[in-house]
Amino acid sequence: MRIKSSATRKPDFKAATANLDNAHYVLELYVAGTTGNSERAIVNIRKLCEERLQGRYTLDIVDISQRPSLAADNQIIAAPTLIKQLPLPTRRFIGGMSMIPSSFLGLAS
């Protein structure tokens, strides 16, 4: 399972790093099937994106139970794990994301 959401345009490296208010976010969420924490993670991260990044984010949802090799390639050791690829710096967050801080995305709380 690999779902891309709200992909409005291709991420532009310079634009993404220049201004966080206008930056395009590229996020990857690694889940393990439709387990409770994974579903909660999808709900929480998408709600946050819809509230704070509407129209300027790409959220890839990757089910590692279907494709474990993708977990190894991206050094994923647990699910759910969220990786912010852009804007830099790359950050990781592990768990159900019920308390995911805005600062994780580099946003003012």
Added chain:
Amino acid sequence: MRADLPPDAALLAQNADLRSRLQEAEQTLQAIRAGAVDALVVETSAGPQIFLLQGIEAESYRLRSEMLAQVSDAVIATDNDESVTYLNAAAERQYGVTEVNVLGRKLSWLYETRWLRPEDKAAEMTALRDLGHWRGEKVHVTHSGKAINIDCSMTRMVTKDGMAYGRLAVFRDITHQKGHENLRKLLEKQLHESQKMEALGTLAGGVAHDFNNILGTILINVQLARRDATANWRALVSLEEIDKAARRASDLVQQILAFGRQQSNTRQVISIPSAVEESIRLLRAALSGKVLIEYQCAPDTPSVVADLTQVQQVVLNLGNNAAYAMEGRAGNITIRVEGVVLDEASMQRHHNLLPGKYARIVVSDAGHGMDVATQQRIFEPFFTTKPQGQGTGLGLAVVHGILRTHKAEIVVHSEPGRGSRFEVYFPAVNEVAAALGPDTMEPAGMASEGRGRHILYIDDDQPQLYANKRMLESWGYRVSAYYAQREALQAVLTGKIRCDLLVTDFNMPGTSGLEVARAIHLMLPELPIIMVSGFITDELREQAAAAGVRRLIGKPQDMEELRDILQSLLIPPPRRSFLT
């Protein structure tokens, strides 16, 4: 170690990387302890493996999800922000989405709600707040634009502490069931409408019947008074006005009877274009160029079995209404006649019409049109949108009555400000119907005086009875007038009176005119019998003929017609001898 960095910097970077990985490992351990991780990725000799962490809560969650997945109705859970937190497989199918693509999105992203009753929106909020649950019907319009009728059952979800944390909704698709229900409601409405019109027709017919008797009395007395007032020209002028007014009232009664299907009619095979063209000629003369009438006639228009005058009346009434609707507006009235074949699919739209061939008359105008409420009432007698004094409200009621007697149908299309279109469907003539010839009465023979011949006259309406008696006596007949049928019967059957002719009213309380005629005809088969009725139907004609009635006369009676009939029945035509 990164080659492009100085040795110290490389060590620092390596250190930072290790710290970061250590932090991630610690965070993972914390998440595992907190129960926030469902799976671990472990490198094995066979490659990376996923190990699911199956706690009690996870197992319980899995069971719940599996059970809800089996439910055939759509189940959707939302949080307090109306963001979707769960949806089952049935919901995925119903709304054409996948769970991972919907989780975390607002419910409004999934569908748009249309309320069947606007007040339900507030009722749902109030019920959820006060009772914790709500059930009702609404329409969901999905992303793809598909409208689904929903039976919705919504429950507020609360924690053990009583804190609301969202809603659980079960949405059952009842679109198919709703379609059947709508059809049933439509049929029920049509039945109700038909029963209402039937009742109105009976009521109006009953009133018209009594009114007919009164008018008959007035008209006869006018004739008698004219004779007595030969030298008084002032009185004669007044009598003339009374006569005119009574005849106008009589026309009105005929219209009411037409609505109530109680007017006599003469069926024959007629050409619809000919009937319509004659009506258009009359309409054009009446409208005197105020509105133009465009006429179109398709060569395939079939003939129908109908009363010519009544078909013309239908077109005249529809045309007059169209002209009224066009007042102050530009445009023409269009009248089109054509042949149409209705199949099963057409029947779905016009439930009263059976599949088959029809002659269709379409009267369209570009007038002010009608709203739905007006359309529902236009065929009711005395319903009019015209200002007081400008319309009787009988035009379309008469159309309705005439069409019912012809097993014809009318379909109305109209919108306020966008004109109206009336479509009339007459069943096309078939072989059986074509065989039916005209059922007309021959005109009366030549007049002569009564010469003291004895007439037995029976009518329960005393004023009318005595007015008729006086009129017949003035023509030289001797009249025995009875308002009680049984007394009259006894007098005839016991031989107390011997009469030359019997005139009886049909509609009388107790013994009807038919029963009186039957009894007397049995005893005196040669005695001519005339029956008078305001409700002459084909059925009554047949019954009257079987009971020995020679002539049926409509009410109010045309006294000259009665006079002619009396003479034709009482005075046999002269014998002719032929010399060879």
